[in-house]
Amino acid sequence: MAGTQELFISLGDYQPNAALDPQQTTLALAKGLENLFERIDRMKSLDPLFVDVTWGAGGSTQTSTLSIASYAQQYCGLDVLMHMTCTNLTRGQVRHALLLAKEAGVHNVLALRGDAGKGQNRWEAVEGGLGNATELVRFIREEFGDYFGIAVAGHPEGHVEGGGIEQDLVYLQEKIAAGADFVITQFFYDAAVFTSYVARCRAAGVLVPIIPGIMPIQSYASFSRMTEFCKTKVAASVHEELGPVRDDDEAVKAKGVKLAAGMCRQLLEEGACEGDWDEFPNGRWGDSRSPAFGELSDSHFYRFTLGNVEDRKAMLGDAPTSLPDVYQVFSDYVEGKLPLLPWCESSLQPESLTIQGELARLNRAGFLTINSQPAVNGGSSADPVFGWGGAGGFVYQKAYVECFCSPENLNKLMVAAEKKESLFVHAVSVSGDEQVLGMGNSGVAALTWGVFPGKEVVQPTVFDPVLFCGAWADEAFSLWQTMWQNLYEEDSVSFDLIDTIHDTFFLVAIIDNDFIKGDSLWECLMEVGGVREGEA
Numbered sequence: 001m002a003g004t005q006e007l008f009i010s011l012g013d014y015q016p017n018a019a020l021d022p023q024q025t026t027l028a029l030a031k032g033l034e035n036l037f038e039r040i041d042r043m044k045s046l047d048p049l050f051v052d053v054t055w056g057a058g059g060s061t062q063t064s065t066l067s068i069a070s071y072a073q074q075y076c077g078l079d080v081l082m083h084m085t086c087t088n089l090t091r092g093q094v095r096h097a098l099l100l101a102k103e104a105g106v107h108n109v110l111a112l113r114g115d116a117g118k119g120q121n122r123w124e125a126v127e128g129g130l131g132n133a134t135e136l137v138r139f140i141r142e143e144f145g146d147y148f149g150i151a152v153a154g155h156p157e158g159h160v161e162g163g164g165i166e167q168d169l170v171y172l173q174e175k176i177a178a179g180a181d182f183v184i185t186q187f188f189y190d191a192a193v194f195t196s197y198v199a200r201c202r203a204a205g206v207l208v209p210i211i212p213g214i215m216p217i218q219s220y221a222s223f224s225r226m227t228e229f230c231k232t233k234v235a236a237s238v239h240e241e242l243g244p245v246r247d248d249d250e251a252v253k254a255k256g257v258k259l260a261a262g263m264c265r266q267l268l269e270e271g272a273c274e275g276d277w278d279e280f281p282n283g284r285w286g287d288s289r290s291p292a293f294g295e296l297s298d299s300h301f302y303r304f305t306l307g308n309v310e311d312r313k314a315m316l317g318d319a320p321t322s323l324p325d326v327y328q329v330f331s332d333y334v335e336g337k338l339p340l341l342p343w344c345e346s347s348l349q350p351e352s353l354t355i356q357g358e359l360a361r362l363n364r365a366g367f368l369t370i371n372s373q374p375a376v377n378g379g380s381s382a383d384p385v386f387g388w389g390g391a392g393g394f395v396y397q398k399a400y401v402e403c404f405c406s407p408e409n410l411n412k413l414m415v416a417a418e419k420k421e422s423l424f425v426h427a428v429s430v431s432g433d434e435q436v437l438g439m440g441n442s443g444v445a446a447l448t449w450g451v452f453p454g455k456e457v458v459q460p461t462v463f464d465p466v467l468f469c470g471a472w473a474d475e476a477f478s479l480w481q482t483m484w485q486n487l488y489e490e491d492s493v494s495f496d497l498i499d500t501i502h503d504t505f506f507l508v509a510i511i512d513n514d515f516i517k518g519d520s521l522w523e524c525l526m527e528v529g530g531v532r533e534g535e536a
Helices: 022-046 062-075 091-103 133-144 164-178 191-203 220-229 236-245 249-269 309-316 323-334 356-364 407-417 465-483 493-504 520-528
Strands: 007-009 051-053 080-084 108-111 149-154 182-187 210-213 368-373 376-380 394-397 399-405 423-429 434-438 445-451 458-463 506-512
Touching (some): 062 080, 062 091, 080 091, 091 133, 164 191, 182 191, 220 236, 323 356, 323 493, 356 368, 356 520, 399 520, 407 434, 407 506, 407 520, 465 493
Parallel strands (some): 080 108, 149 182, 182 210
Antiparallel strands (some): 368 399, 376 394, 399 506, 423 506, 445 458
16 A cells, blocks of 8 residues: 555634734734644655545635645645535535635545534534535535545444444445445544454445544543543553553653554554555545445544533533522532533543632632633642653643633723733633733743753643634634533523523633742632632
8 A cells, every 4th residue: 555544634623713813813824824734744754645634614614624635735745535524515515615625636535424513402404405424425426426536434333423333334335325435434442343343344245445543542531531422442451551641641642652553553464454545546445336335424533522412401400590500500510519511521630629619719709710720830740730741850830710701700800900910811702802911912822831851841731812712712602502502492591591691701811920929810810709818
């Protein structure tokens, strides 16, 4: 084969906020693309089979997606597999997007149904749109003949939306029958799962190439969330390997790479990735005229959610009828009485447990925290609570809180923060209204950094005002609707309450630039929350 790796490049759903300075937004996006292009150039040396480029819901990343695809295809000489979804797109819009892809020299498409659009509790086709990946495959074949090589998703352990493994296999047969050329599977962490899946596919008459989806572990928290949500089988030996180093991201990544490499070697020895990409025209697999069968829905890698409607109702408790009811849900989470929130996909981290009391009081006062950390000044990288990055280093971080609050509480916060020279506050509403105060309001600010033997300073966490007011604000506000408001009947008291919070509250980031003391942030928040020192 031309290569044994799949280079996966994910642009995500980055959408600049319209309220930002257009020049600032353009420069930020340009810098991001420049950085990504440099990474593609470096990774080219690995001789990847193809470059996989994602597609935002409803074509929200269409311009950037096509720019990346065109660059990789035309300037790097790499084959591109561009995602194409059905979400919020009419047939005409799908046709237009594929015409642009063709003009860019892209010959391969991963056909997916896609995730539900923003504000939607469940996936629905738009009027004049396509209902699932099978229909999308068929449409591409009808409109473009054999020009595009078409990939579809496979689910070795079953699709998370249900139906079971056997029903998924029926969907796959339908997708192949509609004209798909090859399959990329959902990720797994047991090579035997893939081997068994391929055997079932072959027995069912699915004879096209099947590429295993390998996702190296980046952190223990994300690994746990994704495997739990997707009901992914994980061998006990993997947990035994990761457990002792779960709080050391560098060690987790190293073991994740070792695990992924081991699975790849095992799968190659067992004959995975059979077939030759270069046997087919334009560097693609398959011929739509061959006697085979094909879909599933949804994206290649799943977006984490809090389960179905009933799961969320059970977790979030009784339907809220007042703001204090909502505030109590957030305080219950930080006190460990709730395992998750729509914005927090795991329980409170050990470092935030050191400020648990302050966070609970803030939430009850109407500052709904979704991210936080205390200040650390030269802590040991081996510290069981604050340490990261491996042994022998020193870690630093600024006190930081990210929360939702009402306009009234934001006004109080701004008045109090003006008295604290080290504080920086950046707030944005769903409509794009911004308020900025304090030191360091001109650009990106470091939140966490570390100094390690034989390395440059490592800076894993920053505050970027462009991304904060753009991509993250869009996502954070949408979760009020998609994960909470839609649990209730339209026009009910609870529905209207969440709607009011979504429409009127601000998303606020507060940074204390004095990482040596780090107490100004907490003094300010306790003051505006009406909480005195030592008060429960």
